[in-house]
Amino acid sequence: MKTTLTLLCLIFFGLISLNSFAQLQLNSVDFDRVPQRKVQNLLKQQFEGGVNFFMDLRPSCYNVNDSIKYSHQKSSHIIKETILKVWAKLKSIRPKDEYNGKMVSFGFLYSKRMDKIFYNNDDIKGIEEGEVLYLNLKLLGGIKNIAVALEVTKVDEDNKIIQFCYLDNGMTEGTQQVRLIEDKEGNTVISQESRYRNKSKFREKRLYPIFHRQAVNELHVNIQKFIEGL
Numbered sequence: 001m002k003t004t005l006t007l008l009c010l011i012f013f014g015l016i017s018l019n020s021f022a023q024l025q026l027n028s029v030d031f032d033r034v035p036q037r038k039v040q041n042l043l044k045q046q047f048e049g050g051v052n053f054f055m056d057l058r059p060s061c062y063n064v065n066d067s068i069k070y071s072h073q074k075s076s077h078i079i080k081e082t083i084l085k086v087w088a089k090l091k092s093i094r095p096k097d098e099y100n101g102k103m104v105s106f107g108f109l110y111s112k113r114m115d116k117i118f119y120n121n122d123d124i125k126g127i128e129e130g131e132v133l134y135l136n137l138k139l140l141g142g143i144k145n146i147a148v149a150l151e152v153t154k155v156d157e158d159n160k161i162i163q164f165c166y167l168d169n170g171m172t173e174g175t176q177q178v179r180l181i182e183d184k185e186g187n188t189v190i191s192q193e194s195r196y197r198n199k200s201k202f203r204e205k206r207l208y209p210i211f212h213r214q215a216v217n218e219l220h221v222n223i224q225k226f227i228e229g230l
Contacts, residue, residue: 023053024115029108033119036136038147039107043134046149049169054110054117057132059151059165060173062195070174071204073194073212077220078187081227083180086188087160089227090180091127096120097226099135101218103211107134107147127162129155139211150176172198172208190223192216 026047031040051057062070079086095118099106109118112130131152138145149170154163160180166172174196181189194212198204 022115023055024110024117025053026051029117030119034107034134036105036107036145036147038145039134039136042147042149046167046169051169054132055112055115057110057149057151058168059153060168060170061153061165062175067195070195070197071208073196073209074191075213075216075220076189076191077217077224078183078189079224079227080187082186083160083182083188086190086227087180090162090178090223091155093223093226094124095133098219098222099133101222103138103218104215105136105138107136109133127152127155129153132167133164137211137215148172166196171200171203172196190220192220 026043029043034040046057095106095109106120108120109124110116110132111118111128112132113128118124129152133150133152135148135150136145137148149167150164151167152162153165153175154161156162162178164176164178166174174194176192176194176196179191179193181191183189196204196208198208
């Protein structure tokens, strides 16, 4: 009986060790394929902060029960196309095309479902829950760069909503929600609503609203070009 119990314990702990070994580590990212130094630094900070595996990354979403402590931003953009077509295109657009502007650039993507990293030129088949996007934001014409990481926490087919949350242990926490709405003319309104808080109140109140508006506008223009073929 004792021998059997010992054997079962060894098998149990062996499976745990095997599972940990199989998971993708943060330090497995190929920096030669991630050109943005701030994105590289963000990964290093996460690793030094105790996150060893990508699977350990957790979103830090907007908490409605603590809503008074969050700031709020909302932007919208009209695309002259039906909501069904915009939704289909929005889900299929490649991150390197969506986040490809003077301000926002795509670093890489991690898929929790596949436990796999996708770089700029890799083939990514649409957006889904559990994807983590690493982006670089170029501010003030490149004088200042910051990196952000967002996890896709909802893809709602019925209500045409895609929701992103900032990752835990970062400077910013909260939620960005992209919603498609059909207007009276049959066009599509992309509404992007952000509820957030930052460890620095100066950044949250003074800087974030300005740069967030610029980044969202650039993103919406990229989506419009992709859909309308401008």
